[in-house]
Amino acid sequence: MTIIYILYHLWDTLFRRSRTNPFDTATPTLKLQKFSYKELKSATNQFNADNSIGKGGFGTVFRGILRDGKSVAIKKLDAASSLQAEREFQSELTILGSIRSPHVVSLLGYCIEKNKRVLVYEYMPNRSLQDLLFNDGNLNSGCMNWEKRFQVIQDVVMALEFLHNECDPPVIHGDIKPSNVLLDWDFKAKISDFGLSRVKVDRDLSSTTSMRGTLCYIAPEFGGCGYLMEKGDIYSLGVLILVIVSGRRPLHVLNSPMKFEKANLISWSRQLAQAGNILELVDEKLKDAYNKEQVTLCINLALACLQRLPELRPDIGDIVKILRGEMDLLPLTFEFSPSPPSRFYSRSRRKHSEQSL
Ligand SMILES: Nc1ncnc2c1ncn2[C@@H]1O[C@H](COP(=O)(O)OP(=O)(O)OP(=O)(O)O)[C@@H](O)[C@H]1O
Ligand SMILES: [Mg+2]
Numbered sequence: 001m002t003i004i005y006i007l008y009h010l011w012d013t014l015f016r017r018s019r020t021n022p023f024d025t026a027t028p029t030l031k032l033q034k035f036s037y038k039e040l041k042s043a044t045n046q047f048n049a050d051n052s053i054g055k056g057g058f059g060t061v062f063r064g065i066l067r068d069g070k071s072v073a074i075k076k077l078d079a080a081s082s083l084q085a086e087r088e089f090q091s092e093l094t095i096l097g098s099i100r101s102p103h104v105v106s107l108l109g110y111c112i113e114k115n116k117r118v119l120v121y122e123y124m125p126n127r128s129l130q131d132l133l134f135n136d137g138n139l140n141s142g143c144m145n146w147e148k149r150f151q152v153i154q155d156v157v158m159a160l161e162f163l164h165n166e167c168d169p170p171v172i173h174g175d176i177k178p179s180n181v182l183l184d185w186d187f188k189a190k191i192s193d194f195g196l197s198r199v200k201v202d203r204d205l206s207s208t209t210s211m212r213g214t215l216c217y218i219a220p221e222f223g224g225c226g227y228l229m230e231k232g233d234i235y236s237l238g239v240l241i242l243v244i245v246s247g248r249r250p251l252h253v254l255n256s257p258m259k260f261e262k263a264n265l266i267s268w269s270r271q272l273a274q275a276g277n278i279l280e281l282v283d284e285k286l287k288d289a290y291n292k293e294q295v296t297l298c299i300n301l302a303l304a305c306l307q308r309l310p311e312l313r314p315d316i317g318d319i320v321k322i323l324r325g326e327m328d329l330l331p332l333t334f335e336f337s338p339s340p341p342s343r344f345y346s347r348s349r350r351k352h353s354e355q356s357l
Contacts, residue, residue, distance in 0.1 A: 032093075032097050032107060032108065032109050032110060033108060033109030033110075033120070034109060034110065034111070034112075035109050035110065035111040035118070035120060036111065036113070037111050037113045037116050037118065039066075039067070039111075040064065040074055040076075040111055040118050040120070043064035043065055043066050043067075043072070043074065044062040044063070044064040044074055047060075047062055047076060048062075051063050051064065053073065053127065054127070054128070054131075054179070056075075056179070056193075058077050058078060058082075058084075058085040058088060058195075059075055059076050059077040059078050059085070060075070060076055060078075061073055061074065061075045061076075062074045062075075062076065063123065064120075071123040071125075072108060072120050072121060072122065072123050073120075073121045073122070073123045073124065074118060074119070074120050074121075075118065075119045075120075075121065076116075076117075076118050077089060077116075077117040077118065077119075079115065079116075085117075086117070087195075088195030088196065089117045089119070089195070091194055091195050091196070091197055091198075092107065092119055092193070092194050092195050093107070093110055093119075095171060095194045095197045095198075095199060096194040096197075097110075099163075099167060099171065101159070101162045101166075102190070103155060103158045103159035103162050103189075103190055103191065104159055104162065104163075104190055104191055104192075105121055105122055105124060105182055105190045105191065105192035106121065106122040107119060107120070107121055108120045108121060108122060121192065124182035124183055124184050124190065124192075125183075125184060125185045126182075126183035126184065126185065126187055127182065127183065128178060128179045128180070128181060128182050128183070129152060129178040129179070129181040129182075129183065129189065129244070130177075130178035130179040130181075131179075132144055132183065133178060133243070133244070133247055134178075134249070143247075143283075143285040143286070144247075145286070145289065146286055146289060146290035146291060146294070146295070148187050149244045149245070150291070150294055150298070151187065151188070151189070152181065152183070152187070152189040152244060153240075153241055153244055153298060153323075154323060155188060155189035155190070156176070156181055156189055156191060156237065156240065157237070157316065157319055157320060157323060158320070159189075159190065159191045160173070160176070160191075160233055160234075160237060160316045160319075161316045161317065161319075161320050163233075164230045164233070164315070164316045165316060165317055167199075169199050169200050170199070170200040170230065171194075171197055171198075171199055171200070172197060172198050172199075172200055172229060172230055172232065172233055173191065173194065173196075173197050173233050173236075174196035174197050174198060174232070174233070175193055175195070175196040175197075175214060175217070175236075176191065176217065176233055176236035176237055176240055177214050177217045177236065177239075177240065178240065178243060178244075179193075180192050180193040181240070200229070200230070215251075216239060216249075216250035216251050217235075217236040217239045217240070217250070218232070218235075218236070219231065219232040219234075219235035219236070219310065220235075220308055221310055229310065230315065230316065231310035231311070231313050231315075232310070233316075234305045234310075234313045234314065234315070234316065234319070235305060235306060235310070235313065237302075237305050237319075238301075238302040238303070238304070238305025238306035238313075239265075239266065239302075239306070241298050241299075241301065241302035241305070242265050242266065242269055242281070242299070242302045242306075243265065244298075245281055245282060245283065245295060245298055245299055245302070246265060246281045246282065246283055247283030247284075247285055247286075248265060248283070249265070250264070250265045250266065251263065251264060251265070252264075252265075266306055268281075269281055269299065269302070269303060269306075270303065270306075273299075273300075273303055273332065278296065278299045278300070279292065279295065279296070279299075281299060282295055297322070297323070297329075300329050300332070301314075301319065301322055301323070301329060303332050304329055304330070304332060305319075307332070314329075
């Protein structure tokens with residue numbers, strides 16, 4: 001009898017363990033602090049507008065100082081939160097609450113009280129890439145030099161490498177864009193905002209949604225609905241790299257004196273690549289103070305990430321190697337040829353990566 005009991009217990013434990021992954025549970029696996037609303041209110045001087053550091057689609061981010069003196073960023077979801085806001089809050093809690101990486105902004109805690117939802121993050125003193133590049137936050141930051149921009153590109157690549165290749169199961173961020181790239185005191189970039197992220201599970205229908213991501217940064221295959229896959233993040237990374245190099249938004253708004261063909265950053269970049277003149281993309285504010293080899297590599301890499309067929313885009317492991325100079329980028333013939341030589345391309349690509357191993 002005792003043996004049967006022990007065997008049953010053993011089986012039960014093993015069976016349960018084999019089905020468990022860090023994202024199965026509705027609660028985060030890392031120890032997150034549970035804050036009271038009162039405590040967060042006093043940390044932000046009653047959610048004072050003077051403490052506000054940014055506003056997103058579902059709420060406002062405040063700078064706060066906790067009782068122990070620690071600076072934090074506090075995201076308070078709007079009172080009339082939608083179902084989508086609640087879903088994003090839960091994703092942030094379960095996904096970001098389960099991972100720790102020097103390339104990802106840490107979630108420190110949360111508050112759930114009646115309909116109040118608040119998230120507490122590590123504070124990133126140099127705010128977002130959006131603020132830095134476009135000075136939206138009225139920061140008097142001046143122009144970001146090329147070294148800093150190149151470092152940010154490398155940091156974001158390392159963050160995606162962590163999410164796609166080191167997390168098990170892989171995490172797909174789903175909303176890579178400048179306002180979700182935050183910078184710490186020495187301008188090291190980390191990615192934030194996992195509200196639209198999904199954990200990759202085979203044939204996981206929960207990753208199919210009606211509309212996701214941010215216009216201009218979403219891959220074409222998600223037009224309306226589609227699976228959230230790694231190559232979607234790679235497409236957004238391509239847009240992000242072009243934005244960093246050019247210092248402009250992906251789509252130029254009206255009333256700026258810009259030639260029509262330049263208005264769409266992606267198609268303009270493709271045109272410049274065809275004409276063999278990609279350096280025209282570089283932010284004028286940089287003048288000539290940039291490394292031409294690095295800039296050329298980044299633009300060509302971005303164009304590879306922006307290929308319409310997801311399978312032609314490099315994966316994050318290849319991107320790491322390309323940036324380190326351990327692997328060459330393939331010439332981009334497909335986007336410009338009338339009939340896609342896709343089979344030939346993917347076969348030669350496989351051969352190429354085998355050679356570089
Ligand atoms: N941890 C943080 N440290 C410092 N500033 C932050 C932090 N988190 C967010 N911010 C600031 O708050 C702003 C708003 O962030 P939020 O994530 O709410 O919205 P968003 O990314 O701009 O837009 P969206 O709602 O589309 O994601 C960011 O652009 C950034 O400037
Ligand atoms: Mg954000």
